[in-house]
Amino acid sequence: MKIFNMTELIWSLCEILWIDLAPGQLDKVRILLSHNAAARTDAFLSMDEVLRKMPIFNQLYRGNSVSEFDMKWRHWRDDCERRLESGEFSTSTNLDIMARILCGEESVFAHIKDLCETWYHMLVSKMLYQRPTVKSVDLHYYAQASMDEFRGDGRMSEMDSILLSTLEFDVHQVIKDCSAVLSGWWFVSHLTDILHHCGQLESHRLEFGHNLREYLLLDYATSLMSHCSLWQVGVDYLDQCHDTGRHYLEQFIDNMPIETERKAHKLLNICEKRNMPEQIKSICKVMGMRCLKNQRLGAALSWFLRSKDVAFATLIAEKFLSEYNEHGEFSNLDLLDNLGSSMLISHRLTFLAKYREYHRLYEERELYAAGSLLLSLLTSRLAPRE
Structure with a gap:
């Protein structure tokens, strides 16, 4: 569970920084407040209006600069501070604290510090309400x-290091640390695959030539291919x-044990x-020889016909x-009676099929x-001499 929580957190942060910004969720907050018993009072209606008017950058950036958004933000915050100072939220302690958070007051963050589980919860809150740009x-x-505010000793956990590298936009270090800390590939x-598709890995290549994305996908695919029930999933990864990938897949198939038909x-x-004709021929030969060894002539012939093995x-x-x-x-009459054009693969097989047809007629x-x-x-002259 700890690993799952770590991966979810790292993925979400990378998504926000490198892929796409998460939209603001003010509508959900307003809906939540509307269920309060005092939702129709002046204090709650004022807070609802503040939330409704709060500017959201990802809805304004088209045709608007950061400076224009910053100006809108400052006007909105001034309005929020005016309402707070005039006592519009004084009838509710929780609304008062909420308004101070929206205004970005430093003192209120110290007051609610215990409500934040860790330093990055506090970081997100401060950045959103103090420095949105x-x-x-x-x-x-x-x-x-x-x-430093949360950990006076200055020590960092493995998770802290990964998150800090992410915030420093050090893609290579993030991937390196995740490889060391998180189990498996x-x-x-x-993560590397999606960052590649977002154009974040163009300058990050390993010394021996393969790009980082393919190197990691190959490692993960290799671990899947060695698993008795997940190897088919590994094939899909090798396709990417x-x-x-194709060379690796050929090698895996050439050396894969075939326990069942x-x-x-x-x-x-x-x-x-x-x-992949060579691998098809090899698989059919293995299965055909196994059937031949067990005196299953009909099954053996079916395998060799599938690979078009004349000999x-x-x-x-x-x-x-x-x-x-x-x-x-004759044995295996169903097979011999339904060879169709497959009989033409060899003269001896053609004679066998026709001779069986003579018997049937x-x-x-x-x-x-x-x-x-x-x-x-x-x-x-198809008939054997002896």
Whole structure:
């Protein structure tokens, strides 16, 4: 739970600083206040008006400069201070404290310090109500002051260090510290990926050439590929590694144990979607040889046909013919009767399929068609010599 809370906090801060500003939630505050029993009194109505008029920069920035917003903010705060000094909120202690917070009074923050769980809660409150137009490059100065206020000994936790690096816009240090502190590669991989898509990693590259995003995604994908049930998820991550992901995937598939036919079919589906003929042939050969070893000739032939392996398809056809010579009948009739165009992969398989068709026609008493097919087989020289 501690790790989850850390990742949520770091992600949220990175989102605010580097991706997109979170909108103000004043409407929710006003709704909350409206449920108070005294919501229709002058003090509450005055506070509702103050909140309604509070300028929000992310709603004004289009066509408006920071200086214009700052001017609007100062006018709004002057109005809030006027109402506070005139005693409009004096009938309610909580509204009075709320108004002093909105006005950014330093003394009130010291008064409510115990309501803040940690230094960054206080930092956000002070910045929002005292310096709403603070420059991002100056944030770490105020962060350090808030930390000193909460921790007189000056010591920083691992979490403090990561947050401070984030406020200093040190992308590389944030990723490095998260890799060391948080377990696994999940968080740093996803954080780095989204920062890459936001254009924050253009100047951050590792010495050996791969970009930071791909390096971390490969590490995370590798951990997934080694898991007995998560390896399919790892494939999707490797797809996002455009430089070396395919090479890694080929190597993983080449060395992956295939315990069941179900897993084999999953691997084949992955390979077929990504046009990986060598891996398809290898998987089919492994499964075909396993079936052949267990005397499952029909299954073995299906695997070799799927990979279009001429040599082994011919070998299986020979075994079917030997079986017929020994027992006088064919096995796996459903397969032999439905080979279709697959029979053309080898001459021996073509003969096997046609010879089985001759037997079927003969059994159905279609003697003329059976005789014509047998004659065709003899004259085409497809029949084995022995």
